[in-house]
Amino acid sequence: MTTPRFERIGSETAWRGRIGTVRVERFRYLDDGAEVTRENVHHPGAVGIVAVDDAHVWLVRQPREITGVPDLLEIPAGKLDVDGEPPLATARRELAEEVGKAADAWEPLHAIWTTPGFSDERLHLFLATGLRDVPRPPVEEDERIEIVPWPLARLDDAIDACEDAKSLVGLLLLRRRLAKRR
């Protein structure tokens, strides 16, 4: 199957917020004409960065208030919230803002749907290598982000400690890559 087997025949905005827009959408199946209604938290998309040097993967620990739990261990990440900015440019910006690094080499790692049951958020994962320090530009709420250089030798412990889906995908893909290289 190379094209969707349905078409969107209607979309209505139900709520508009900073995280995105909730839309109630209607779809028709091309084969039997059946129609379904879906609710979509429309999201601009996002990036996540697996930033690796010889000894560390660079993670962050930050509050995610709506979960109600202590700070989460995550890869650096951010929303595609600058109009027209390509994902790679967003990734470069987020890596500098969140962990104060620039990278010589960028490689697309995987693109994922974070929650295809209720949101169209598409998240682009990148592998960033050849890291060097850059000044962290001042960003709102920066002070709550803790930079965590995690030893690659203990990568499995990071995977076990991580509960954030995108970060787990990134770290587990890194693990696969490092295992294959051995």
Place this chain on the structure above:
Amino acid sequence: MTTPRFERIGSETAWRGRIGTVRVERFRYLDDGAEVTRENVHHPGAVGIVAVDDAHVWLVRQPREITGVPDLLEIPAGKLDVDGEPPLATARRELAEEVGKAADAWEPLHAIWTTPGFSDERLHLFLATGLRDVPRPPVEEDERIEIVPWPLARLDDAIDACEDAKSLVGLLLLRRRLAKRR
């Protein structure tokens, strides 16, 4: 850190739908008293099942209309939408409904936050083994789900083909487990 460093001081319902409730929530930091507003797509939670026999991992291919792309390859999964049903019971139900299997052994694999930036959805991943066939109970929209027994020998191809975050976490954790056993 064993407890959150913030407290929720307010919550207002902005929109109510089938996928969940959008709430605008207010939090106060315990250290400096700073307050932040967050939007939360409140979700009842979900389960995902990595169902494995000697030769296959049991996947499904299904339409996810809001993504606008062809059917996605996923692990069997479902929402905790029966009040008071424990995640393991939901997982048993979903495995029977989606792929027509029961399992003798169930093991918690990992619990993840799917999108902690805008939803409190908590998803419980289980490993199910000792599979046997059971009748698939009739379920709405069942006819759109294709059952895909994926050969374990080609697990990496499933990972490469999969774009669904929870499924990638499940398949990559399975890969790690199988690699360690060798």
